Amino acid sequence: MKNILGRKVGMTSVFTDDGRYVPVTVIEAGPCTVVERRTKEKHGYEAVALGFGSLAKSRVTRALAGHFKKQGAEPARFVREFRTDIDGAQAGQTVTVAEFAPGDRVDVVGVSKGHGFSGGIKRHNFSGGGASHGSMIHRQPASNGDTNAGRTTKGSRRPGHYGVDRTTLQNLEVVRADADRNLLLVRGPVPGPKNALVIVRKSVKAPKAAAEAK
Numbered sequence: 001m002k003n004i005l006g007r008k009v010g011m012t013s014v015f016t017d018d019g020r021y022v023p024v025t026v027i028e029a030g031p032c033t034v035v036e037r038r039t040k041e042k043h044g045y046e047a048v049a050l051g052f053g054s055l056a057k058s059r060v061t062r063a064l065a066g067h068f069k070k071q072g073a074e075p076a077r078f079v080r081e082f083r084t085d086i087d088g089a090q091a092g093q094t095v096t097v098a099e100f101a102p103g104d105r106v107d108v109v110g111v112s113k114g115h116g117f118s119g120g121i122k123r124h125n126f127s128g129g130g131a132s133h134g135s136m137i138h139r140q141p142a143s144n145g146d147t148n149a150g151r152t153t154k155g156s157r158r159p160g161h162y163g164v165d166r167t168t169l170q171n172l173e174v175v176r177a178d179a180d181r182n183l184l185l186v187r188g189p190v191p192g193p194k195n196a197l198v199i200v201r202k203s204v205k206a207p208k209a210a211a212e213a214k
Helices: 062-071 120-124 206-213
Strands: 003-015 021-029 032-038 047-054 076-082 105-111 166-178 183-187 197-202
Touching (some): 003 047, 003 076, 003 183, 032 062
Antiparallel strands (some): 003 021, 003 197, 047 076, 105 166, 105 197, 166 183
16 A cells, blocks of 8 residues: 655755665655544545654544444554545555655645735745835735736735645656665655655555556
């Protein structure tokens, strides 16, 4: 099962076996425990719930503790469901990075960094106004469109809240999987700040890319 939860450690660069020097994101992935196996007969759909990270007993409610005890698993800080690539997974099973191999393609899901309330230049990459000769518009947004409309046009790029969005980067290459240290090295950046939770799952585009290569 090529689905796992992890923590973003940071970025570095490594040499691959074929001599490439590539930037990678280091993810401390797993070990994760299958805390529940949902079935179509009982729940209406097929899914696997993975738990990641330890949780102090003082932080576990009695209801939640009973749920984990029923499944025969220890309380986990993060629990996420997966509905694809779950064949053979059973409650209590442990998932590690040993399931992944260099060259695998994965999708990485995370929450992007928060930038608070940002202007148009930072949020939408506006070029800004003149920097000299009496210009009074340096970083301000310019025309907002039709002045007779009496409202802001839907879809206009304006200043506002920037970041803290669920973001998915697709079809990333697994450069290295270190099962001894529970580390997964993925080529390129992934969403979120350091120590943020990330979800790694089998890429939905990988079969299509392999078919086109043939």
